[in-house]
Amino acid sequence: MARREVGDAGELIAARWLSAHGRKVLYRNYRGGNRGEVDIVARHRDVLTFVEVKSRTSTGFGRPADAVGPDKQRLIQRGAMDWLRLLGRPAIKFRFDIAEVILIEGELPRIHIIENAFQMPDNSLAGR
Known part of the structure; x- marks a missing residue:
């Protein structure tokens, strides 16, 4: 599977898992x-969740979540702040989750959700 196909498949699997x-x-x-x-904006009870999906076809290079470093976190945080501005509800509860999806040929996909995987820096909240 090409890299883009792995990512697309992982996002679809994660979205279905979250819904289920x-x-x-x-x-x-x-x-x-x-x-x-x-990648995915979802609601979990009364909390808005911003989910980054990381998909891999093997576990040989560490956990998928390891690829969500500070630069990627900032991109996700900027997207989340834009979403919250559109809502016009800056006081809503929200969190950042990571969905790890492992797609090994011949096996069922494995998914692991890391809730509250990272936090918004305090100084970023003022600009909401």
Whole structure:
């Protein structure tokens, strides 16, 4: 599978898993006006979740979540802030999750959700 196909398949699997486990998927592949991006925006009870999906075809290079470093986190945070501005509800509860999807040929996909995988820096909240 090509890299883009792995990513697309992982996002679809993650969205289906989230829906099947009590989350309401609101949007996929959100691109904000401030160069931000969020793979999946979902609601989990009373919390808005911004989910980054990382998919791999093997576990030989570490966990997929390891690829969500500070630069990627900033992109996701910018996308989240854009989404919150669109809502006009800056006081809403939200969090950042990572969905790890392992797609090994001949096996069922494995998915692991890391809730509250990272936080918004305190100084970023003032600009909401």
